[in-house]
Amino acid sequence: MTIASDTELIVVETEGHVATVRLNRPDKLNAVTQEMSDALVRIVRALNDDQGIRAVVYTGTGRAFSAGSDISTLDQYETPWQFRNRRDYCDALRELRKPVIAAINGYAFGGGLEASLTCDIRLAADTASFAAPEVKLGWIGGGGMSVLLANSIGASNAALMLMTGDPIDAAKAQAWGLVSEVVAADQLLARAQELAAIIASRPPIAAETAKANLRAAWNLPQDQAIAYEREMQGITFATDDAAEGRAAFAEKRPATFRGR
Secondary structure, eight states: OOOOOSSTTEEEEEETTEEEEEEOOGGGTTOBOHHHHHHHHHHHHHHHHOTTOOEEEEEESTTEEEOOBOGGGGGGSSSHHHHHTSOOHHHHHHTOOSOEEEEEOSEEETHHHHHHHHSSEEEEETTOEEEOGGGGGTOOOOSSHHHHHHHHHOHHHHHHHHHHOOOEEHHHHHHHTSOSEEEOGGGHHHHHHHHHHHHHTSOHHHHHHHHHHHHHHHHSOHHHHHHHHHHHHHHHHTSHHHHHHHHHHHHTSOOOOOOO
């Protein structure tokens, strides 16, 4: 299956088992419109349905990862309730079952920070910066900002970002645990795609289950999380890929995983 975007504002490229999804509105710092959100919903559905795609890289064009929602378009919603019920790009990313790596190439502000937090692994360019600036405009983030930020960097650091709205640089983001790696800007995309290819080489059912299990671990009490993990282990152990992995190990050969 070929994954295609129906808007030039989001570009999708595939190589092997890896898809790269790139916001492509550099003149507006990749600020997301409702049109882009709707397109991302359709792209995520296609990625989930495509068994040939096993990992995804999410990034931006130019000097920004994403400045979040396009503020100039927010008054198009007739009521706050309509705004509340809009189809959100962070919700779309949360529905992506495949492992996803954020390649944060520049500004990750507001909804851009939320989108990066929604990804499973975050890599940043050394020129990247991060902020939750909504408080400066009179509101707060609504795409999971508080819970995801607190889970990543702790309550005190999250409070500092959420209550001041001021940015932090890539070095501090790594020190706080917001990102896993900081690399030179001109090496970021290659590193993200390299890591995605490594993940894509793993058994896809196991990789997707690991993602689902991590999400459960955040949301369940410890005993329930361990019990859930045991059930997921049993399911993955019963797959053809797991049998292939055991056979390849015994026979000292590379395994061939088929997602079955």
